[in-house]
Every structure is written in structure tokens, then in C-alpha cells.
Amino acid sequence: xxxxxxxxxxxxxxxFWPPSRNGSVLLTSQDTSxxxxxxxxxxxxxxxxxxxxxxxxxxxxxxxxxxxISREAAERIVYETGGLPLALRQIGSYICTIGTDPEDxxxxxxxxxxxxxxxxxxxxxxxxxxxxxxxxxxxxxxSKLGQRALSALGVFCFLDVDNVWADVLSGxxxxxxxxxxxx
Amino acid sequence: xxxxxxxxxxSIHRQVKRQLFDRLDDVQLTQGLQWITAKMRHHFPRxxxxxxxxxxxxxxxxxxxxxILALSDALSRTSHLSKDPTMLxxxxxxxxxxxxxxxxxxxxxxxxxxxxxxxxxxxxDQVLLSEIYSIRAAVLADSGNLVEALKYxxxxxxxxxxxxxxxxxxxxxxxxxxxxxxxxxxxxxxAQLGDYDKAKTQIEVSLxxxxxxxxxxxxxxxxxxxxxxxxxxxxxxLGDFAEAARYFDKALETATVESSTLRIALTYHNYxxxxxxxxxxTEARRLLExxxxxxxxxLGDSQDTAATLHLLACCHxxxxxxxxxxxxx
Numbered sequence: 282x283x284x285x286x287x288x289x290x291x292x293x294x295x296x297f298w299p300p301s302r303n304g305s306v307l308l309t310s311q312d313t314s315x316x317x318x319x320x321x322x323x324x325x326x327x328x329x330x331x332x333x334x335x336x337x338x339x340x341x342x343x344x345x346x347x348x349x350i351s352r353e354a355a356e357r358i359v360y361e362t363g364g365l366p367l368a369l370r371q372i373g374s375y376i377c378t379i380g381t382d383p384e385d386x387x388x389x390x391x392x393x394x395x396x397x398x399x400x401x402x403x404x405x406x407x408x409x410x411x412x413x414x415x416x417x418x419x420x421x422x423x424s425k426l427g428q429r430a431l432s433a434l435g436v437f438c439f440l441d442v443d444n445v446w447a448d449v450l451s452g453x454x455x456x457x458x459x460x461x462x463x464x
Numbered sequence: 465x466x467x468x469x470x471x472x473x474x475s476i477h478r479q480v481k482r483q484l485f486d487r488l489d490d491v492q493l494t495q496g497l498q499w500i501t502a503k504m505r506h507h508f509p510r511x512x513x514x515x516x517x518x519x520x521x522x523x524x525x526x527x528x529x530x531x532i533l534a535l536s537d538a539l540s541r542t543s544h545l546s547k548d549p550t551m552l553x554x555x556x557x558x559x560x561x562x563x564x565x566x567x568x569x570x571x572x573x574x575x576x577x578x579x580x581x582x583x584x585x586x587x588x589d590q591v592l593l594s595e596i597y598s599i600r601a602a603v604l605a606d607s608g609n610l611v612e613a614l615k616y617x618x619x620x621x622x623x624x625x626x627x628x629x630x631x632x633x634x635x636x637x638x639x640x641x642x643x644x645x646x647x648x649x650x651x652x653x654x655a656q657l658g659d660y661d662k663a664k665t666q667i668e669v670s671l672x673x674x675x676x677x678x679x680x681x682x683x684x685x686x687x688x689x690x691x692x693x694x695x696x697x698x699x700x701x702l703g704d705f706a707e708a709a710r711y712f713d714k715a716l717e718t719a720t721v722e723s724s725t726l727r728i729a730l731t732y733h734n735y736x737x738x739x740x741x742x743x744x745x746t747e748a749r750r751l752l753e754x755x756x757x758x759x760x761x762x763l764g765d766s767q768d769t770a771a772t773l774h775l776l777a778c779c780h781x782x783x784x785x786x787x788x789x790x791x792x793x
Contacts, residue, residue, distance in 0.1 A: 287478070296570070311479075367477060419483050428492075435488050435496025437476050439538045441530035447472040449503060449531065 282307065291318050328364075335359030335369055342373035343383075350376075354383040361390060361417075368418055375422055390421055485541070494545040497538075501552050504532055510554075511561035525562055532559040533571065536578045543581060550592065553583035557596050564599065569607050576600045590627035591642055594620045598649055605653065614653045621646040641687070644673035648691050655698050667694050686727060689719045693731045700738050708738055726768075729758035733772050740779055749779045 288294055288310040298320060299306065308315065316324045330338060336355040343350045362368040376386050423431070440449070465474050488496070508528045536556055539546075546552050556579035563572035576599060583593050601616035624643050631639070651666030671691045678684040696711035712735035719728045736751035752775050759769040 367479065371480070415479055415483055416486070419480070419487065423487055431488060432492045432495045434484055435492040435494075436500050437481060438484050438488065438493060438496055439500040439531075439535045439542075440476075441534040442478050442481055443475045444527070444530060445474040445476070446527060447474070449507070449528070450474070 285309070288312070288315070291315060330359065330364040330366055330369070332356055332359055332364070335362075335364045338366065338369050339373045342370065343377060346377035348377055350383045354387050357387045358383070358390075361387070365415075368415055371415070371418055371422075375418075379425075390418075485538075490545060493542055494547065497542055497545050498547055500531075500535060501546070501548060501555060504528060504535065505551055505555050508532065508555065508558060508562075511558045511565070529559060529562060532556065532575065536575050539578050539582070543578075543585070546582065546585075549582040549585040550589050553579045553585075553589070553596070554592060556582065557592070557599065560603070561599055564603050564606070567606075569603050572603050573600075573607075576603065590623050590630075591639060594623040594627070594642060594646065597623060598646065601649065601653070605656065610653065610657055614650075614657065617646070617650045617653050621650060640673060641677060641682070641684075644670045644677070644687065647673065648687075648694065651691075651698075652694050655694065655701070660698050660702055663698050664695065667691050667698070671695075685718050685720045686724050689715045689724075689727055689731065692718060693727070693734065696731075696738070697734055700734070700741075705738060705742055709735070712738065725758055725762050729755045729762065729768070729772075732758065733768075733775070736772075737775055740775060740782075743782065745779050745783055749776065749783075752776045752779060 282304065283299060283306045285294060285297075285306065285308040288308050290312050291314065306320075308321070313326075315321055329335075336352060336359060339350055339355045339358060358372055359369065362372065372386070372390075376383055426434075436450070437445075465472060485493075507524060509525070532555065536559070539552075543549075556575045560572045560575035560579060563569075563575060576596060580593070580596050580600070583589060583596055587593075597616045597620035601613040601620065604610075604613035604616060621643075624639070624646050628639060628643060647666045647670035651663045651670060654660070654663035654666060671688070674684050674688050674691060678688065692711045692715035696708045696715060699705075699708035699711060712731060715731045716728070716735070719731065732751045732755035736748045736755060739745075739748035739751060752772055756769065756772045756776060759766070759772055763769050
């Protein structure tokens with residue numbers, strides 16, 4: 282059994298695809314073009330979370346921070362994000378980290394609507410709603426950041442997505458996690 | 465953010481990272497690029513293939529190489545923002561050398577492409593450019609693309625010659641050593657392509673230059689060892705075993721504690737192979753056992769160690785007798 286988790290486009294895995302017909306390959310991806318590949322026998326489209334599962338996810342995040350969120354606020358957030366797990370995680374963590382009230386967040390968040398950005402061009406096969414939902418949340422959270430914080434975030438653009446050891450960021454850790462505004 | 469026994473480690477979702485690019489302006493991206501270039505340069509040690517073993521000087525190389533690869537990817541859109549393209553070129557070159565040493569040739573090529581792009585941006589460091597061409601050639605040679613490799617070695621030679629002409633009278637100590645290396649590399653390439661006469665000429669010029677610097681008390685034993693060994697290989701290919709043995713002896717005489725352990729091991733291995741071909745089994749075994757000891761200590765289980773073991777097995781097999789058969793097995 283070979284597992285490719287969060288695979289990018291088919292071209293990027295050409296060199297690693299096993300030539301043997303024995304065994305199984307399990308692949309997860311946001312790139313829907315995999316479904317059309319000859320090498321894929323069977324594909325399942327994973328839908329967004331339904332209301333109950335989305336609320337459960339948010340409540341789990343809040344409880345780890347020893348906080349609570351009303352069902353109504355949680356449902357509103359699930360509705361606004363279309364039940365996309367990444368957006369729910371980002372928003373849940375954001376609310377808990379900043380310490381804002383979930384109802385206040387929902388009220389302000391509903392006013393922010395991001396249109397499709399050119400970032401969607403990065404991954405033509407990613408569901409557009411996925412990028413737009415994330416874009417909406419990031420528009421909202423970025424508007425709270427000062428110039429220093431934004432500059433510090435610029436560092437992450439040039440790092441690998443995983444295994445960013447603290448010593449790589451040392452010397453600027455204070456800058457990275459200190460927003461100019463109270464939020 | 466996670467905490468484990470090794471410390472704190474962060475991760476960022478790929479989509480979030482992409483969205484960051486969308487929002488940050490050139491000023492913010494430039495600051496990020498500057499900062500991360502300097503940070504990586506500080507943490508990732510210089511990889512110098514001609515002087516030392518291509519082994520981890522610092523175990524952290526493995527920790528930082530994914531970030532150097534990510535930095536290289538990001539340069540597709542941000543290379544024009546770099547304020548110090550030369551430092552970036554050097555960092556990417558070192559990443560490329562590290563990946564080459566690990567036989568990750570495609571990834572090495574990717575880094576070397578970007579290194580060349582950054583170096584050519586200002587075009588001020590011709591010695592660095594020559595080094596990039598040389599490593600590109602080495603990667604191509606190891607990928608089996610000998611004709612392209614030769615072109616890059618020739619380009620490396622042209623660049624260093626142009627540079628020496630431009631700085632005549634003011635050249636640094638190592639500039640001419642780069643020229644000597646360029647001749648050696650070309651010679652090794654011609655040898656691989658079967659043009660042994662041209663190969664010999666190039667390496668003899670390389671030796672001449674290196675001996676000149678040795679006479680000026682610049683440590684050159686490791687580089688001399690390399691060229692003597694190459695001449696040993698070429699003469700062995702030409703069937704002149706006596707001359708080949710003479711050069712292998714010189715390579716081993718020249719090697720000192722400053723020389724690369726793996727280079728000495730390679731010399732013992734090739735010299736052992738030469739004796740094996742001539743059925744001088746006792747001498748072959750002695751030399752190959754030296755090679756094996758050095759390789760197993762420096763590399764552990766590796767392709768090179770296995771290659772020496774294989775020849776040792778051939779020695780024992782040829783020796784006949786029960787004890788030898790057991791040793792061969």
C-alpha cells in the first residue's frame with residue numbers, strides 16, 4: 282500500500298508512481314484533475330462538512346482553548362464558510378487566539394465578501410469556492426494586522442509548508458507574533 | 465504550531481501560503497526574501513566539493529534543505545525582488561551540491577537552474593558562475609548526459625579564463641586553483657567520453673598549475689591526489705598498467721590528513737581494481753581492504769562501500785580454496 286497525501290498535480294508524481302500492477306495506491310488531493318487520470322481506478326469526492334459536523338469541529342477547537350461557542354454562532358460560521366474544514370479550523374483558531382467574541386466575529390465576517398482572486402489561477406483544478414472562502418477569512422484577518430506583522434508573514438512565503446523549526450525564525454519571533462493592533 | 469522533544473515546529477497550509485502571496489506587496493515580500501536568504505545562509509554551511517567529503521558538515525543540512533527548495537520555487541515569481549542575488553545564487557548552489565551528494569539529481573538541477581539565473585542577474589561574480597557551471601556539468605555527467613556535461617565544463621573553463629584575464633595582476637589565490645580544477649574536470653570528462661589523449665593533456669595542465677601553488681605553500685594535497693588518480697585511471701584504461709600504478713602511488717603519497725577520506729578511499733579502490741585485473745590478488749586485497757575500511761567508516765552502507773566489497777569478493781573468489789570461497793560469500 283502506497284499513500285500520497287495532499288498530492289499536487291499528476292505531473293509532480295510521475296517519477297514516484299509505482300510501475301507495478303500489484304499493490305494499491307491511496308491518494309488524496311485537492312486537484313480534481315486526478316479523477317481523469319488513467320492510473321486512477323476509483324475516486325471519491327469528499328464533500329464539505331454538514332452543519333452538525335461543522336459545529337462539532339468548531340466546538341472541539343473552542344473546548345481545547347477552554348472556551349465555548351453557541352450553536353447559533355457555530356452554525357452561522359459553518360454556513361458562511363460552506364462547511365470547508367480548513368476555513369473552519371482557521372476561523373476557530375483565530376477567534377480563540379485573538380480572544381474575540383464569536384458573535385461579534387460572525388457579525389463582522391458576514392460583511393466581508395471576497396471575489397475570486399487570481400490566486401485561484403495557482404491551482405486551476407482546486408474548487409474555486411475553497412480558495413474564495415479562505416480568501417474571505419484571510420481578508421478579514423489581514424485587515425487587523427499592522428505593517429510589521431505583514432512583513433513578518435512575508436517570511437513564510439519563502440519557507441516549506443512543514444517543519445519550520447523555531448530556530449529558523451529566531452531573531453524575529455518577537456516581530457512575527459506581535460501584531461501592531463491589540464487584536 | 466507543535467512542540468516535540470526537539471523543540472517548537474510550525475507548519476502552514478499550502479493554500480494559506482498561496483493566499484499570502486496574493487496579499488503581500490513587493491516591499492513586504494522583498495523584506496521576507498532578504499531575511500530568509502540571510503537566515504538560510506547563516507544556517508546552511510558552504511558545501512565545497514573539491515576540498516572535503518560531500519558529507520553533512522552539519523546535520524542541520526537535512527533540516528534546512530526543504531526550505532531552500534521552497535525558496536527556489538518562490539523565486540519563479542520573486543527573483544526580481546532579491547537585493548543580494550549573488551548571496552542567493554551561492555546559497556542555491558550549495559543546496560544543489562548537497563542534493564547532488566545525496567544523488568537527488570533532478571532536485572539538484574532545479575536549484576542549479578535558479579542559482580545560475582540569480583548569478584547572471586548582476587553578473588559580477590564570475591568565479592561563482594564558473595562554479596555553478598562545473599556543478600551543473602557534474603550533475604549532468606552523473607545523470608548520464610555526458611555530451612551536455614562536457615559543454616558545461618567547457619563553459620566553466622571559458623568563464624574562469626575570462627575572469628582571470630579581466631583581473632590580471634589582481635586575482636585571488638583561489639582563482640587560479642579554480643582554473644586548475646576546470647582543466648581537471650574537462651580531463652575527467654574527456655576520459656569518460658573515451659578521448660584519452662585529450663583527457664591526459666587537460667589533466668597534465670591541471671597538475672602543472674596545482675604543483676605551482678603547492679610550491680607557494682598553498683595546501684594542495686587533496687587536489688593533487690585527485691589529478692594523479694585521474695591519470696592513473698586513464699592509463700589503466702589505455703592498458704598501460706605500469707604507468708597507472710605509478711600515478712596511483714603518487715596519489716597515495718600525496719594524500720595527507722588534509723585530503724578527503726573518500727578521495728583516498730577511491731584511490732585505494734581503483735588501485736585495487738587495477739591489481740585485480742592483473743591477477744595480483746594479494747596486493748589487490750590489501751588495497752581494497754584499505755578502501756573498504758575508509759568507506760565503511762565514512763559512509764556506512766552505501767553504493768561505494770558495496771562496490772569495494774564486490775571487488776573484494778572477486779579477489780577471494782579468484783584466490784580459490786575453501787577459506788577464500790567463504791570470504792567471497
